[in-house]
Amino acid sequence: MAIKPVLRMGDPRLLIVSRPIERFDTPELRGLLGDMEDTMAALNGAGLAAPQIGVPLRVVIFGIEDNARYPDAEPVPYTVLINPVLTPIDNDFEDGWEGCLSVPGMRGLVPRYKRLRYQGFDVSGNAIDRTVEDFHARVVQHECDHLDGILYPMRVEDLRNFGFTAELFPGEDLTDD
16 A cells, blocks of 8 residues: 555645445455555554545544554554444543644643543444543544544643643653654
C-alpha cells in the first residue's frame, strides 16, 4: 500500500462528518486500510481515522504496543473499527494529554469518558463489541471524533493546557511530527 499525507488542522476536509461504510471486504476497503496502516506506522501513531488522509468514511484504526509518543500508556490491541458507535458506561471523566497527527507538535489536556463500550465492524463485516477504559477508551474517542469532524483542540476546556509539546514537556522526546 502507501504512506499518505496526513491532513492538518485548518484543512476543511477534517471538519466533514464521514459517511458509513455500506459494503465490507471489498478491494477498495482493504486498500484504504492498507494505506492507513502504512501511514500510521510511518508516523508512529496510536491511531488514524480515514478523514485524516482525506477519505470521508467511518473507518478508524488504532493500537499500540510501545510508542515513544505515549511512553506511559498501556498497550491497546490493534483494531480496525468500521461504523463505530460509542456508549459511555457512566459519567466519569478523566483529563489526559493528547496529541494528533493532524495537529503536529502540539498537545492538549482533554476530558474524556473514562469507560465506554464501542461497537462496530471489522473489515469483513464481523461485529465488534468491547467495553474498555483508561487509555484504550481515550484513543477510541479521539479517533472516532475525527469521523464527526472534531479535532481534540475543540475539546480542550482551558487553553492554558494547550500548546507546543516541546514547551509543555521540556526535555521529553514526545515528538508528533
